[in-house]
Amino acid sequence: MASPITSWEGAAEYFTFAHSPAALYGILIAAAAFVVFAIIFDGIHETGAYKKISKS
Amino acid sequence: MEQQLADLVAKVAALEKSSGMMGTIDIEIYYFWATAFMVLIHAGFLAYEMGASRAKNVLASGIKNILAFAFIVPTFYFFGWWIYLAFPHGFVPSSDGDAGLPWATAMGPNLSDNATGVFWAAFTLFAATTASIMSGAVIERIKVYGFVILAILLGSFAWILACAWGWHPDGWLLKSYGYHDFGCAGIVHVIAGFFTLGVLMNLGPRIGKFNADGSANDLPGHNIPMVLIGLMLIIVGFFGFLAACAILNAGGQWTNIYGEPMTLSSVAFNALMGFSGGLIGAWVMTRDPFWMMSGGLAGIIAAAGGMDIWYPPLAFIIGASAGLTISLFNDMLTKFGLDDAVGAVAVHGWGGVIGVMSVGVLASGYPGPDGSPGISLVGQFVGLVVCIAVGFIPGFVGSLILKIFGSLRVPDEAQMLGLDKAKVPVSAYPESGTAPAATVPAE
Numbered sequence: 001m002a003s004p005i006t007s008w009e010g011a012a013e014y015f016t017f018a019h020s021p022a023a024l025y026g027i028l029i030a031a032a033a034f035v036v037f038a039i040i041f042d043g044i045h046e047t048g049a050y051k052k053i054s055k056s
Numbered sequence: 057m058e059q060q061l062a063d064l065v066a067k068v069a070a071l072e073k074s075s076g077m078m079g080t081i082d083i084e085i086y087y088f089w090a091t092a093f094m095v096l097i098h099a100g101f102l103a104y105e106m107g108a109s110r111a112k113n114v115l116a117s118g119i120k121n122i123l124a125f126a127f128i129v130p131t132f133y134f135f136g137w138w139i140y141l142a143f144p145h146g147f148v149p150s151s152d153g154d155a156g157l158p159w160a161t162a163m164g165p166n167l168s169d170n171a172t173g174v175f176w177a178a179f180t181l182f183a184a185t186t187a188s189i190m191s192g193a194v195i196e197r198i199k200v201y202g203f204v205i206l207a208i209l210l211g212s213f214a215w216i217l218a219c220a221w222g223w224h225p226d227g228w229l230l231k232s233y234g235y236h237d238f239g240c241a242g243i244v245h246v247i248a249g250f251f252t253l254g255v256l257m258n259l260g261p262r263i264g265k266f267n268a269d270g271s272a273n274d275l276p277g278h279n280i281p282m283v284l285i286g287l288m289l290i291i292v293g294f295f296g297f298l299a300a301c302a303i304l305n306a307g308g309q310w311t312n313i314y315g316e317p318m319t320l321s322s323v324a325f326n327a328l329m330g331f332s333g334g335l336i337g338a339w340v341m342t343r344d345p346f347w348m349m350s351g352g353l354a355g356i357i358a359a360a361g362g363m364d365i366w367y368p369p370l371a372f373i374i375g376a377s378a379g380l381t382i383s384l385f386n387d388m389l390t391k392f393g394l395d396d397a398v399g400a401v402a403v404h405g406w407g408g409v410i411g412v413m414s415v416g417v418l419a420s421g422y423p424g425p426d427g428s429p430g431i432s433l434v435g436q437f438v439g440l441v442v443c444i445a446v447g448f449i450p451g452f453v454g455s456l457i458l459k460i461f462g463s464l465r466v467p468d469e470a471q472m473l474g475l476d477k478a479k480v481p482v483s484a485y486p487e488s489g490t491a492p493a494a495t496v497p498a499e
Binding site: 011012013014015018021024025028031032035038039040042043045046049050053054 | 127130131134158159161162164165166167168169199200201204205463466467469470473478479
């Protein structure tokens with residue numbers, strides 16, 4: 001279950017998976033990996049775009 | 057009688073609880089909307105950069121600018137906030153930073169913590185502003201992924217490290233030297249300006265900027281009215297920025313980040329007077345609307361360091377001194393072969409230097425908070441040197457590494473063709489005939 005609470009009474013941190021460190025780490029790593037991937041992907045796209053210009 | 061007293065006590069307790077909660081919610085509301093205003097800074101930088109670009113590069117400049125914002129937000133969440141909380145004492149992290157780790161209970165919706173999210177958001181917008189300052193200077197010839205790496209280095213690492221040192225109630229620059237920088241003249245603007253200077257030294261000028269004999273050509277942007285509107289939007293956003301520099305204490309007087317009492321009225325007085333001085337100073341010096349608006353911005357930056365304490369006419373004079381000198385500073389950089397497309401180093405770097413040192417020269421003697429030293433010329437000078445170093449060194453070294461790996465500068469053929477045609481799948485002005493048609497898909 002994604003919910004860390006079963007009642008709003010006395011609830012504090014209530015974000016999804018707040019009770020599951022393993023899930024939090026997994027989501028965090030996935031988010032960070034996407035940031036890194038996006039930068040690398042842009043590098044590949046830009047390099048390809050400039051190579052096309054050099055060839056033409 | 058006893059029952060009545062008990063009822064009264066219960067009512068007072070309920071009122072106190074309600075009042076406390078209202079205070080907490082006031083803090084949330086205040087910083088939430090200050091953050092929303094700061095988004096206008098980025099709307100402004102977007103218009104500013106696109107207007108300052110030639111028609112063939114408009115969208116590429118816009119994309120680059122937007123991505124600075126986009127990449128700062130997650131990276132500041134991943135490690136920026138932790139750096140702020142963990143490093144006020146130097147390079148050794150303290151356990152105070154644990155609350156800012158991305159898996160901490162405070163770093164998400166939490167009914168027992170209303171404040172962390174809005175404070176994180178305000179600092180994130182500060183960080184994105186810092187990165188956007190660099191963005192305009194490097195338009196029309198920097199690779200986007202290289203720029204994104206530099207933006208993260210500046211906004212989510214270098215700036216926030218100096219912020220922990222000099223814009224934190226426990227920062228060593230405050231505790232040891234009494235450094236005073238209410239509106240981040242040094243902590244944001246000097247750092248961003250000198251980081252940009254380091255990048256420009258490695259990036260090189262746009263093709264056509266300089267002639268073989270070293271003389272410079274003007275490469276005007278394609279839409280100066282858009283530049284002016286962009287700059288005015290930045291000014292509007294800066295009121296949100298400066299508002300977020302004040303600490304709202306529920307039930308008590310406002311304080312600055314160092315815990316010294318102040319009023320929000322002081323910011324109202326001095327932001328407007330600094331802005332006005334900068335506008336008039338640059339108008340007197342140049343008669344150029346681009347430099348006038350830049351002068352207004354520099355005027356606010358120059359007054360920012362002591363915005364909580366200036367006599368308003370003094371803020372006007374300090375702003376005017378920035379407005380009078382920024383175009384001269386930019387001319388000097390040009391003579392050294394540096395191509396700063398929007399004058400960012402002059403406006404933010406030089407304006408920030410005035411902002412930090414004017415506090416040392418004109419406001420020495422103010423007491424510090426809780427036993428910290430008071431404001432002094434030496435303390436401000438030490439803070440300035442630290443800000444220059446924390447800005448310039450990462451900017452120069454980071455861009456040098458990118459340059460060595462061929463990840464910094466766009467090839468000459470693409471610059472000549474125009475970056476929009478080279479890599480953007482849509483055209484800025486498809487019916488005007490001034491912009492090229494789309495060629496390369498975004499994949």
